Amino acid sequence: MPRISVPTTARLPSALRVDSSNPAVTKILSRLSRSSLLSVALDWLDDNNFALAQPYLREDENDDEEADETDGFYPPARSPEALRDLYISLQARKGSKREVLDRITEGDWRHGLTLYQLAMADLQYLYDHPTSQKWSAYRVTPLKAPTDPDGEEPPQIDTQSLTIPRFHPSTFLKTLQAQVLPDVKAHYTFDPHQSLPLLLLRIFILDSPYNTSHALQRQQTNNNNSSKAPPGTATGFDASRTVYIAFPDASPQVFISKPESTTPAGGGGAAGESKSLRNLLVEGIPKALSRPLQRQRFTLQSTNLVTRNLAELVQRRGGGRTNSAGGGWSIYADESGKKRETPLDLLLPSPPLSGKEGDEVNNGDGGKRRAASGLAGGGEEEEERAAKRARLVALARFGGTAVMGDGKGVERVDVVVEDTFPAQQNEPAQTWRPHVRLTFHGPHVFAGIRQLVECGIIDGERMPGWMTGEEGVTIGTVRNGRIRGHKGSGL
């Protein structure tokens, strides 16, 4: 540790060690399952990461016996290879998570874990629990070049611009760092997502002016009254926050997660604080993306889509064709083999949902239904026809989307309906607009609505379009039966 530590705006170095008894370390590590913990530990010992995750090894080769006595329960390993073998053997063996956790914090990394290691463990948790973060989607939109030399007027959004914002990770990080105030220290980790076309940026933020290990020391006094202390005075790990930013490949969108505090004692003002942190990020990200020298300035616009499901975000805001062709429109975006629609195919196409195609989709349960109705007798024939029609209507309205188990579900949709109250027949038309607020909850909201349509509980033909999820928003206001502004789709 250097003797003098000067407040700077530099980022926290990845090699900085956090005391392994720190509650934040325990919290981050104990969230992982045993197998994930072991795989993370093996990743640390990998040659690529070894420099930033050095374990506690035996330095002196000669005095084995003496060392064994003093080192107690977890004798340090002789070499990284030996340690790797040990963790691989642990992987093969059954045991408790506690055993591995203690081995890491009290044995092999007793001298502390680096911030890099913590970031890797945190990212592993994100992969293990993909719905653990709540993401909001923002669109990066270009701004008009400022005409006012003083910069007094707020910049205007350039709707006619043909520029697609470009994202370069290291430049972005450099400029984002410049936006951060010197009394806040952050540690950044980039990681390409394991399965989705995303680049994840984990930002670990500490309220500390130091970028040395001073920042990581817990104040003993804070231990007791951290909840009472005003947010400004809590230093070190007690006020640390983790935020994820995801950049989808080939799409000018940004997904920002809700900041979460690392330590259990979040404090009273945590909610407001994390909100302001998010606002800081929302302000800082477009500045970091902008390149004023090339006269390219951007801003972030909320796109009213908040979900825990990253796959859904990639589907609705990613680099593909499905961004503004949701619900029934998804047949236009379908790129799978059969519906290529090449102009060289001279076969007469059968209209959708009639004949061949309809049969294909409904083959499975159609046969079963027929058999069942045969047993029940002819009286249910009409019912069966209605059920078939309901299924076809659902297919027409939802297309291939909103299927249970496609892994692309939103878990909450908030809609405010501001339509006029339906007038009675002999009354003059009213203009009273009751304020109706609807909230849909569930693991996959639109698949649930689709199932209701298929069962005939919702009339699929009279159902408004926003109930199919084709707008791609989770927050919206409905006027005249349509989501206002069409922020999600179209343009």
Place this chain on the structure above:
Amino acid sequence: MASSLDDEIEALQARVSALKKQLSIHTSTLIAARSTRQLLAQEDNTAIDASLKQKLLTQSDLQQAHNQHCLYRACATLTTFRARDPDPHAVDGGAILGLRIEVTSRAKFLRPYYVLMNRPYVGARHLRVHRHTLPPCIPLAGLAARYLPPPSASSSSRSGGGGGGGDGGSKDTTTRQDLARFARALRREVVRYHHRLGVVADLRKAAGLGRKKDVDEGDDEGGVGQGSRPVQLVDIAPADAETKQITLEWADGRTGRLVMGDDGEIVKLVVLGENGRDREAGRDLLGGAVRVEEVVKRLAAMV
């Protein structure tokens, strides 16, 4: 035993569907053929009865219409169609004008891109983009703002936003929309984008990198190339959404970035080695090329 029977059934079913497909292809060709139509049109032909003849004639007409439709699609590559919005609250009775943009890549037609437009404005016939399947790297919003501006707010209010949707009124003439120019500009962007993608693929091929799927094969080719060239390129990949920038990676750790213009002309190339910028490697790669295609040729000649 059972499994072999199942296999047999499966094979037969596959054959049935293949034959059916073949039959339908032959039907579609025969029914629209000129000689068939002549036969059908003959009044005194009594070999087939009248109702069947009528049926065949309508089928033939349908097929001819479809053939013409396909011809237009293949040659004009920009076609329109009508569709219906299934939403019962859709504006303008759910009438939708669709724009279909055909793209070819590697001698194949890709799934067309669609832009679906409606008329949400009261008292004006202005179009608005409702849904589309274009990737986000196509500046559709900017093009729409340029060529399909909404009617000015004073003369008519949007039925979606305005109260009740009954107010508003006079026809607007100040903001004129130009669908043809919009469609042309959009197609240009789409085709450019696919050409840029294609050129990156060509670069990879020329450098012996192959697709990501068959990396092994690519490695073999690279091994052959190693003999004739001092340092091998190990990665070529698009670096941004629009594929205007390409990252290059050499086996010895040098990295480079090639910036392409809209139409594939080389704007800039920077190669960074261990000791800063490596201008020689840049010159080596370009060799006076102005367009990316020339670099492709050079690379192919070198390997």
